[in-house]
Amino acid sequence: MTSTTNDHYQLGIDTLTTVGGTTSAEMLDSIRAVSPKAAEHVVSAVFGELYQGDDLSLRDRELASIASLASLGGCEPQLRVHVSAALNVGVTAEEVVETFVQLIPFAGMPRALNALFVAHDVLTEHESGSHSG
Structure with missing residues (x-):
């Protein structure tokens, strides 16, 4: 890795920790187990x-990420x-749900329902204090 790549990697780790909390380390480890290069690229x-x-x-x-992933389906x-x-970054449970309801006419009912x-599941885990990914 070059100096710039090292800087981007460290900034990526910091940002990933901010947005992902403990789930981010688990997610990164699962990618790294298959491909360290892919994990480095994601970060x-x-x-x-x-x-x-x-x-x-x-x-x-x-919000853009969850709308996109839900619209794609299979993610x-x-x-x-x-x-x-x-x-973790301030989106409320109600906003998450409403984002997926908004997708019904655009991404289709099955994808929106799968996202809901x-x-x-995630909201239930957050309410109970368990943040597994």
Whole structure:
């Protein structure tokens, strides 16, 4: 890694810790177990560069992330991580739910319902104090 890459990696770790809490370490470890290179890329490029822009807050970035992941469908593991991250950066439970309700006419009922089921599980875990990913 170059100096710039090292800087982006450390900034990415810091940002990932802020948004992901304890879930971020588990998520990163699971990626690293399959591909250390992919884990480094996620940290450096996504959280060390992309998440550093000034035009959106971390809160807004997580709302965009959960809407995108829910719309794609089939991304439930990543959606769980980002719903938890959204809660960690100030998105309310009601805003998470309303984001997924808003997707019904745009992404389709099945994808929106799957996202709501993920949200229910994550919100229940947050209420009980268990933040597993």
